[in-house]
Amino acid sequence: MVVQKQQLRVIAFGAHPDDCEYYFGGTAAKFVTQGHKVKFVSVTSGDAGHHQQTGPQLAERRRREAREAARRLGIAAYDVLPNPDGRLVASLELRETIIRLIRDWNADLVLTHRPNDYHPDHRATALAVQDAAYLVLVPSICPDTPVLRQVPVFLYFQDDFSRPYPFQPDVVVVVDDVWERKLLALDAHESQFYEWLPWADWGEEQPPRERVERLRWLEDKVRRVPTPAVLERLRERYGHERAAQAVHVEAFELCEYGRSLARDQLNQLFPF
Numbered sequence: 001m002v003v004q005k006q007q008l009r010v011i012a013f014g015a016h017p018d019d020c021e022y023y024f025g026g027t028a029a030k031f032v033t034q035g036h037k038v039k040f041v042s043v044t045s046g047d048a049g050h051h052q053q054t055g056p057q058l059a060e061r062r063r064r065e066a067r068e069a070a071r072r073l074g075i076a077a078y079d080v081l082p083n084p085d086g087r088l089v090a091s092l093e094l095r096e097t098i099i100r101l102i103r104d105w106n107a108d109l110v111l112t113h114r115p116n117d118y119h120p121d122h123r124a125t126a127l128a129v130q131d132a133a134y135l136v137l138v139p140s141i142c143p144d145t146p147v148l149r150q151v152p153v154f155l156y157f158q159d160d161f162s163r164p165y166p167f168q169p170d171v172v173v174v175v176d177d178v179w180e181r182k183l184l185a186l187d188a189h190e191s192q193f194y195e196w197l198p199w200a201d202w203g204e205e206q207p208p209r210e211r212v213e214r215l216r217w218l219e220d221k222v223r224r225v226p227t228p229a230v231l232e233r234l235r236e237r238y239g240h241e242r243a244a245q246a247v248h249v250e251a252f253e254l255c256e257y258g259r260s261l262a263r264d265q266l267n268q269l270f271p272f
């Protein structure tokens, strides 16, 4: 049995400012509402994520956007590391930075990308976080930072990649009740959702100028239809009726290098 602590300490690593919000923002808001402590880390500065701006000016803008997103979600901390965007490698130095961050946060839950992903920064982040999973317990590694006495639960964000194997939803969370908060956190990343992604991925479609219309436009862009595997898990967890009503769902896959938990134990860590 998992002994449910009064307050869980959760840390999520995304490669870029906006990744943690996009994949985990709703569940993070639910943890915060229940009094748990959530920290986001963007492993790069995001300074390549724009078609017109770059360098320190863009990095500063994205730091401000991340700070605003953290405020809107109510999370306790949001670090944006100064690693250059688009050039991240899973170096020993990065692994040790992540080990220290997980230990300093005294984390119970750690989340990140899966290691097979279209973006090299996502892959490097995933690899470095995975490589930290066991070493957070080893005193002679990063001896300047006290070790954890129990390996945290490590989970992956959901993605659509199918090789070498498709995402497996080990835990699913309906986030309809906090959806507006998540959407507002994404909305804080103006440089991404209203400038860069429309230019890079959305056929140069211009977002509406008016605020409410713009939020609904963003909602359309970021809405994610539950996959059959997620739906199946939803029915198991919430029953057919509630599962059929769920619109916005976040799902996570257990990483086998962290603490291993049976599904019902994992569900206890997400008591929503």
Ligand SMILES: [Zn+2]
Binding pocket: 015, 016, 019, 119, 122
């Ligand atoms: Zn990213």
